Amino acid sequence: MKHRIVVAVTGASGSIYAKQVLEKLVQLQDQIEQVAIVLSTNARTVWETELGNKDYEQLPFPVYAQQDFHAPFASGSGLYNTMIICPCSMGTLGRIAQGISNDLVTRAADVVLKERRKLICVVRETPYNLIHLRNMQTLTEAGGIVCPATPSFYSRPQTLEEVAATVTDRIIDLAGLQQKTYRWGSES
Numbered sequence: 001m002k003h004r005i006v007v008a009v010t011g012a013s014g015s016i017y018a019k020q021v022l023e024k025l026v027q028l029q030d031q032i033e034q035v036a037i038v039l040s041t042n043a044r045t046v047w048e049t050e051l052g053n054k055d056y057e058q059l060p061f062p063v064y065a066q067q068d069f070h071a072p073f074a075s076g077s078g079l080y081n082t083m084i085i086c087p088c089s090m091g092t093l094g095r096i097a098q099g100i101s102n103d104l105v106t107r108a109a110d111v112v113l114k115e116r117r118k119l120i121c122v123v124r125e126t127p128y129n130l131i132h133l134r135n136m137q138t139l140t141e142a143g144g145i146v147c148p149a150t151p152s153f154y155s156r157p158q159t160l161e162e163v164a165a166t167v168t169d170r171i172i173d174l175a176g177l178q179q180k181t182y183r184w185g186s187e188s
Contacts, residue, residue, distance in 0.1 A: 002033035004080040005175065006073045006112075007061075008105040011042020014087035014124035014149050015050040016160070018043070020168040021086050026060055028177050035061040036073055036080070038104045042089075066103050073108045076115040082175050083112045086168075087124035087149060090132050096121070096144070097135035109144075119144040120174050122167070145174055155182035 005025065009018040025035050037059055039047075047056050056063075064071040072078040085092060085105065092105060096119075101107040112119045121144055125132065136146045149167050157163040169181040 003031060003082055003175065003177065004034045004073075004078075005032060005036070006080050006083040006108050007035065007037050008083065008085040008088075008092075008108065009037070009039045009043040009047070009056070010085060010087060010089040010092045010105060011040050011046050012087035012089040012092075012124040013046060013050065014122070015043075015047040016164045017122060017124070017149055017168055017171075018047070018086050019051060019055065020161070020164055021084060021171055022059060022061070024168060024172050024177075024179065028172070028179060031177050034080070036071065037061050037063045038066060038068075038071070038108070039063065040066055040092075040103070040105065064104060066105065068104055069107060071104055071108070074104060074111065076111050078111075080108075080112070080117070082118040082120070083108055084120045084122065084171060084175060085109065086120075086122040086171060088121040090123065090125050090135070093121055093123060093139060093146075094131065094135045097138040097142070113142050113144060116143060118175065120147055120171060121145065122147050122149050122171060124149040147171060147174060154184055
């Protein structure tokens, strides 16, 4: 079965992660039936600030407006089996955890959870306060996956992109896509 994936980009720091996830999805299109994207207004601002470009305007997948509740993934009948929120702001995480569907990102996340599909929230905040931790617990108990944007260094990354890839490769693994990447205990 090919994957139908929604990627939401919110206004948390970490645009490099979103960029790399989208690039990976392009590379893995043979495993994917459909990719849809929604970017918050703040996501665009943070992307421009952190990456110094507007490459989000040239994405090879359909992009839906933040208030477009007619998007196919705003309903369980749309059959999108995975949603990746990358990066996921704590405000977005909190609204999802409390069942507040006030925009397309939170509505789509609510749909994914109610349909018992895969929701991956790549949170990018430090330190966590008790509200953040409780919201992460609630989301996890509801079936979501909290994947902090915490890089690993086993593979001895040499560039900023390689460091970020230790997170984005993990996200791709969690989404159930096959890729060639560093594996602990392997010779590569």
